[in-house]
Amino acid sequence: xxxxxxxxxxxxxxxxxxxxxxxxxxxxxxxxxxxxxxxxxxxxxxxxxxxxxxxxxxxxxxxxxxxxxxxxxxxxxxxxxxxxxxxxxxxxxxxxxxxxxxxxxxxxxxxxxxxxxxxxxxxxxxxxxxxxxxxxxxxxxxxxxxxxxxxxxxxxxxxxxxxxxxxxxxxxxxxxxxxxxxx
Amino acid sequence: xxxxxxxxxxxxxxxxxxxxxxxxxxxxxxxxxxxxxxxxxxxxxxxxxxxxxxxxxxxxxxxxxxxxxxxxxxxxxxxxxxxxxxxxxxxxxxxxxxxxxxxxxxxxxxxxxxxxxxxxxxxxxxxxxxxxxxxxxxxxxxxxxxxxxxxxxxxxxxxxxxxxxxxxxxxxxxxxxxxxxxxxxxxxxxxxxxxxxxxxxxxxxxxxxxxxxxxxxxxxxxxxxxxxxxxxxxxxxxxxxxxxxxxxxxxxxxxxxxxxxxxxxxxxxxxxxxxxxxxxxxxxxxxxxxxxxxxxxxxxxx
Numbered sequence: 001x002x003x004x005x006x007x008x009x010x011x012x013x014x015x016x017x018x019x020x021x022x023x024x025x026x027x028x029x030x031x032x033x034x035x036x037x038x039x040x041x042x043x044x045x046x047x048x049x050x051x052x053x054x055x056x057x058x059x060x061x062x063x064x065x066x067x068x069x070x071x072x073x074x075x076x077x078x079x080x081x082x083x084x085x086x087x088x089x090x091x092x093x094x095x096x097x098x099x100x101x102x103x104x105x106x107x108x109x110x111x112x113x114x115x116x117x118x119x120x121x122x123x124x125x126x127x128x129x130x131x132x133x134x135x136x137x138x139x140x141x142x143x144x145x146x147x148x149x150x151x152x153x154x155x156x157x158x159x160x161x162x163x164x165x166x167x168x169x170x171x172x173x174x175x176x177x178x179x180x181x182x183x
Numbered sequence: 184x185x186x187x188x189x190x191x192x193x194x195x196x197x198x199x200x201x202x203x204x205x206x207x208x209x210x211x212x213x214x215x216x217x218x219x220x221x222x223x224x225x226x227x228x229x230x231x232x233x234x235x236x237x238x239x240x241x242x243x244x245x246x247x248x249x250x251x252x253x254x255x256x257x258x259x260x261x262x263x264x265x266x267x268x269x270x271x272x273x274x275x276x277x278x279x280x281x282x283x284x285x286x287x288x289x290x291x292x293x294x295x296x297x298x299x300x301x302x303x304x305x306x307x308x309x310x311x312x313x314x315x316x317x318x319x320x321x322x323x324x325x326x327x328x329x330x331x332x333x334x335x336x337x338x339x340x341x342x343x344x345x346x347x348x349x350x351x352x353x354x355x356x357x358x359x360x361x362x363x364x365x366x367x368x369x370x371x372x373x374x375x376x377x378x379x380x381x382x383x384x385x386x387x388x389x390x391x392x393x394x395x396x397x398x399x400x401x402x403x404x405x406x407x408x409x410x411x412x413x414x415x416x417x418x419x420x421x422x423x424x425x426x427x428x429x430x431x432x433x434x435x436x437x438x439x440x441x442x443x444x445x446x447x448x449x450x451x452x453x454x455x456x457x458x459x460x461x462x463x464x465x466x467x468x469x470x471x472x473x474x475x476x477x478x479x480x481x482x483x484x485x
Contacts, residue, residue, distance in 0.1 A: 012215070020215040024208070032203045046207055053211045057218045123198045145195055177191050 005069030013060040024053070027073060030146035034074070037130060037142055038081055048084060052077045067156065074147045075157040078139070085135070122180060129179030136160075137172035144169055439465070439472045447481040455484055 003011070003019075005026065011019035031052065036045035055076050063072065130138060136158075143149045143157060155165040442465050449458035462482055465472075474482070 015219055017216045017219050021212055024212060024215070028208065029202050033201050036201055046203065049203055050207060050211055054214060057215050060218070122194065126194060126198050145192060173188060173191060176195075180191070180194055 006065035009060070009063050009069050009072075010065065013063055020057070023069070027070065027147075030148070031073065031077060034077060034142045034146040035081070038135075038139065039084065040131065048077075048080055052080050055080065068149075068153065070147050071149060071153045071157050074143055074149060078143075078157050078159075081139075125179050125181075126176065129176050133172050133175060137168045137175070140165055140168040141172035141176070439469050442469075443474065443478050443482055447478065450482055450484075458482065459484060 003022070005023060008019040008023040012023065032045065032049050035049045035052070036042060039045050039048060052073075056073060059076070130141070133141065139158065140154050143154045144151075147157075149157060151166040151169060152162050154160075154169065155162040158165065442461070446458050446461045446465065449455075449461060
């Protein structure tokens with residue numbers, strides 16, 4: 001039976017470098033996509049991604065398995081993204097009336113890879129819809145789909161209320177379903 | 184989760200396959216291994232900071248305890264010592280400051296646990312170096328003085344405890360040690376202590392005995408140092424007391440009216456010889472005093 005994330009992190013804090021490699025392999029993809037879809041530019045995403053992991057490494061002695069490791073890791077990521085948005089004069093946490101929030105400008109469809117026409121069109125619509133989501137809704141969606149966090153864990157990671165997290169997640173999914181024609 | 188949610192999730196998985204580059208993976212894993220080689224800041228500074236904090240706390244507590252050591256008597260200002268000690272002296276014509284110097288060591292005797300300074304002063308006193316105190320009085324080393332000192336020092340076991348117990352405080356066994364008995368207390372003032380007071384005073388008896396023995400030895404030393412022709416203080420007091428009627432008579436002689444009244448009484452009693460003699464003496468002492476006619480009738484020989 002494979003060790004849990006929490007056990008791996010404790011082992012790494014105890015000096016087991018191999019435990020971190022296993023932990024990194026489990027979460028690197030989801031965290032990277034969470035960051036990249038939050039900031040869009042890959043270079044910027046790679047820089048933030050590395051900083052988030054460095055923060056996790058430095059904080060290994062303070063880690064206590066009071067919650068899931070993924071919640072702890074995505075809390076670090078959320079805080080780093082907040083700092084990132086602040087340097088750009090943006091606020092990551094939107095209002096409760098997220099439905100009326102101004103959407104982000106759509107991403108340039110030409111920058112996305114496309115393997116075939118249908119896949120490219122789907123990608124473009126979904127990516128455009130995801131990029132058009134308000135920041136808080138997009139973050140809630142990514143935390144749920146990339147980090148595997150529940151609404152309560154999203155609330156804990158972002159410092160918001162659970163109902164607000166549920167609302168944001170519901171709004172985000174409704175918009176994305178509409179974008180891909182599944183509504 | 185609904186079917187629509189599942190469908191959205193599948194579509195999203197189909198679209199989202201980005202991964203960090205191999206170089207980025209290598210950099211992060213290298214950083215994680217490097218962090219294992221060097222201890223974190225908490226581990227690096229935790230032990231030294233903890234040791235430093237413990238040492239500072241220990242030093243602080245030690246200094247505080249030394250400064251606030253219970254039972255230690257600190258020397259009082261010379262003003263208060265002089266004011267307390269000068270009260271029994273005034274009827275004597277000897278200079279008042281004679282007893283200021285021995286008073287300070289006397290207070291240190293009452294301290295149960297003298298500090299290093301007071302202990303050193305006590306040791307010097309035992310060695311007979313008390314003469315080197317800041318204001319030694321030459322005639323303070325008289326046998327009378329030390330005899331009085333001894334008589335007063337013997338009293339504390341009987342006298343200090345009742346005085347302290349009267350204060351109805353919970354510090355009855357501490358107060359007498361911290362508050363030295365002022366010398367203004369009359370020697371005859373203490374009465375026989377009640378049995379309870381005597382029992383309470385019992386723990387202090389050894390201390391009083393120690394003080395008594397020290398004072399006795401000092402009295403012996405002082406006796407050897409004292410001038411052989413020095414007059415005993417008590418004898419002088421007694422002589423002063425005996426001379427009081429004569430002084431009063433002298434003051435009566437100084438008052439012409441009273442003297443004339445006394446002569447008139449002698450004349451009325453028929454002691455004319457004494458009256459004549461007194462009248463002659465009165466004329467000699469008060470040659471310019473004008474005797475009224477009425478008084479002259481009373482004092483002159485009929």
